[in-house]
Amino acid sequence: MPQHPKQTICPFCSLGCGLLIEARGADVQVAGDPAHPINRGALCARGALLARSRTSPLRATAVRYRPAGASSWEQRSWDWALDRITGWLAAGRTLPAPRRPVMLGGAALDCEDILALARLATAWNLPHGLGAASVSxxxxxxxxxxxxxxxxxxxxxxxxxxxxxxxxxxxxxxxxxxxxxxxxxxxxxxxxxxxxxxxxxxxxxxxxxxxxxxxxxxxxxxxxxxxxxxxxxxxxxxxxxxxxxxxxxxxxxxxxxxxxxxxxxxxxxxxxxxxxxxxxxxxxxxxxxxxxxxxxxxxxxxxxxxxxxxxxxxxxxxxxxxxxxxxxxxxxxxxxxxxxxxxxxxxxxxxxxxxxxxxxxxxxxxxxxSDANVRGVWQMANDAAGDARPWASDIAGRKGAIIVGENPAVCTAATSRLFDALDRLRWCVVADLWENETAAFWRRPGADPATISTEVLLLPLPHPLELTGTSINAAGMKQRREAILPPVGDARAVRDFASRLAEASSTGGDDNATKPTVPQTVRPAKPLESGSTALHELGVDLPPSPxxxxxxxxxxxxxxxxxxxxxxxxxxxxEERTDVFEHLPTLPTDRPVVSVLAGVVRLGEHALQSVFTRAMPWLVEMAPGPFVELSSVVAAQLGVRQGEMVRVFSAHGQIDLPAMVTRRMPAFQIGERKIEQIAVVGLFGHCGLATGPTASSLAPPSDPSRRCDIQKAFAAWVCRSDVRRPPNSLP
Ligand code: SF4
The missing domain is CATH 3.40.228.10 (Dimethylsulfoxide Reductase, domain 2)
Incomplete structure (x- = not known):
């Protein structure tokens, strides 16, 4: 074990603050690096608590497999899992382009992992959206x-x-x-x-x-x-x-x-x-x-x-x-x-x-x-795929999906469509430190696992303190991070299993099939265009981009x-300025309903699409559950007091949340009309220590020209809810 502090970097946002880690047995101390030009010794709560997440009992430490229709995980070996994935990729290689497996990767992955995933995509002709959900x-x-x-x-x-x-x-x-x-x-x-x-x-x-x-x-x-x-x-x-x-x-x-x-x-x-x-x-x-x-x-x-x-x-x-x-x-x-x-x-x-x-x-x-290596991923993913990167909605209609270091199930707009697409996959591979909402989509509230025939593999990744790697922070600093502690359980780096899967492409699958050398793209690389095959398949018909x-x-x-x-x-x-309303929700008539503009916001305790930070007990104490923030004017119109439950409707769903009544939410006078606003706390889901409804489920699908599935502003309605207040609510 190291006797002196070792330098590393915080993985929780694009600033990449410098950390000093001192490990003495099980006792791991984290401090800000005073010599680092960004943080100069300071840290926020997320960075300061990084080490505590490493030994969390919630960590995925072994390969898990969920057979079709099963309601629980089974433990498997890495060899078994990689052989299985190779078989799936081989079967998908000869499919028509819209049916081929797709790959998504998060922007917190190291440059080494992104390169390995790009090679994997090239080897198997997978359309890939590396970093598509970050600041694209x-x-x-x-x-x-x-x-x-x-x-x-x-x-x-x-x-x-x-x-x-x-x-x-x-x-x-x-x-x-x-x-x-x-x-x-x-x-x-x-x-x-x-x-x-x-x-x-x-x-x-x-x-x-x-x-x-x-x-x-x-x-x-x-x-x-x-x-x-x-x-x-x-x-x-x-x-x-x-x-x-x-x-x-x-x-x-x-x-x-x-x-x-x-x-x-x-x-x-x-x-x-x-x-x-x-x-x-x-x-x-x-x-x-x-x-x-x-x-x-x-x-x-x-x-x-x-x-x-x-x-x-x-x-x-x-x-x-x-x-x-x-x-x-x-x-x-x-x-x-x-x-x-x-x-x-x-x-x-x-x-x-x-x-x-x-x-x-x-x-x-x-x-x-929001992600640690967003500069590096943007650079490399752009080099690899140009403007034609798929996003989470592009999962729809495909045979399988590989999702690495990303949790689209808590941030993708119109989340129910994503869940529907995941339910229809033949197979899905998720690689993460945690069992996140994307890996566990089949056991989300309201779903019946017996009716979902998707085979799912969850591959355990190493903790940032267990992995050597490189990332580029918002300051353009290419930072090297050395592994300080040994991996917990059977965690394996993305670059290791991605390289092995890429190598298998030369022997796996149909030998008569064409073996392409460049990634297949799902959209022509035009700077501004509207509509995508997958979205149209979902029945979404967006107006043209401006x-x-x-x-x-x-x-x-x-x-x-x-x-x-x-x-x-x-x-x-x-209609281009506003949401696409495919259908309006049925609103209750027995209680006051207020029409509002809603924003999805995130809490300071959350990062990396949240399941990481929602598994950290001290952060969970500060952010135990989602809520809806509204003004005292709206609360009075609804007849709701602090902490009482509110139902938020949109054209895409409804969720029930406790009310946080504040004076931070001004109304807006637009012509003759006064428009109220609410803020719905996002990045919650059904996994981790802090759970709750996903605010993104209310948001409309994005304009495909944005290359990003996340949508933060939409029209909504609110009314008082009779649902019981959850025990983990904050207000
Ligand atoms: S989360 Fe961001 S701001 Fe906070 S310590 Fe980490 S890199 Fe710095």
């Missing part, structure tokens, strides 16, 4: 604007920011160490601005909080774009020198009514003049001036988003007040993981680019990802092949 939407948006997936999270650089805008993130809970840097910058006179529907803990520490109606972020950004253009709050030098904004397009290159495709600007350049009416910049500005927001941006923001004119003026002052001061933009999943998340995040990046902040110390766009009709594309030479793009809220049809 936000990373796409930044990449398409600036040509890189995200700017490095450089802590010292925040101290040079004059304004930090956190949009759709709650780092006080999700990334507490990042919050320390934001507060340090605020203490050095940086303005700290938070845009979020709720008065979160992060918003409570802000100089300026902009509450907006959930799901209307794109409209607020459109108003800001209009304000920026009308004020001339644009860094012309940056745009002219560092982008293609000054390129002039040939008239003949633009047939009437046709959108200029990305790259067209390059081909039709005849000169570079920012003020030329035919320049890319002038055309972009003209499109913004045509927006209804241009007449009166403050009024537009109030009517569309419920943002008061005073707050809008304060936000404009913070963002455009001094165009020489750098603004750091921090984007969270609250912005990206909504129906129009890709368009909203891209528009926000465009607004940031107008100011030229990326060229200044203290500027930049930072994506707060594709700009009149805005030319711009390439940013500063960073590579990024493009500017102008999605406008006002150019979308109403």
């Amino acid at each position: 939407t936000a990373a796409q948006a930044v990449q398409r604007t600036y040509g890189i997936p995200t700017f490095d999270f450089a802590p010292d650089d925040f101290l040079r920011s004059r304004t930090i805008v956190v949009w759709g993130a709650n780092p006080a809970e999700s990334h507490p160490i990042a919050m320390r840097w934001f507060l340090a910058a605020r203490d050095r006179a940086a303005r700290f601005v938070v845009v979020d529907p709720r008065l979160t803990r992060t918003a409570a520490a802000a100089d300026l909080h902009i509450p907006l109606c959930p799901g209307t972020d794109l409209a607020l950004i459109e108003a800001l774009l209009a304000e920026a253009v009308s004020r001339g709050a644009v860094n012309r030098q940056f745009l002219a020198e560092r982008s293609d904004a000054a390129k002039v397009l040939h008239e003949k290159s633009e047939p009437a009514g046709a959108a200029a495709p990305p790259g067209a600007a390059q081909a039709s350049v005849e000169t570079e003049r920012l003020d030329d009416p035919r320049s890319v910049w002038q055309r972009l500005a003209a499109a913004i001036r045509r927006s209804p927001a241009a007449d009166n941006p403050a009024d537009f923001a109030q009517r569309q988003c419920g943002v008061s004119k005073n707050r809008f003026a304060a936000l404009c002052n913070a963002m455009f007040g001094d165009d020489r001061q750098p603004i750091a933009l921090v984007v969270g999943n609250g912005l990206a993981q909504q129906r129009l998340g890709l368009a909203a995040t891209r528009s926000l990046c465009l607004l940031h680019a107008f100011g030229g902040h990326a060229a200044r110390p203290g500027g930049g766009v930072h994506v707060l990802g 594709v700009p009709q009149q805005s030319p594309a711009v390439s940013f030479r500063s960073c590579g092949s990024g493009e500017l793009w102008l999605p406008l809220w006002s150019s979308l049809a109403v």
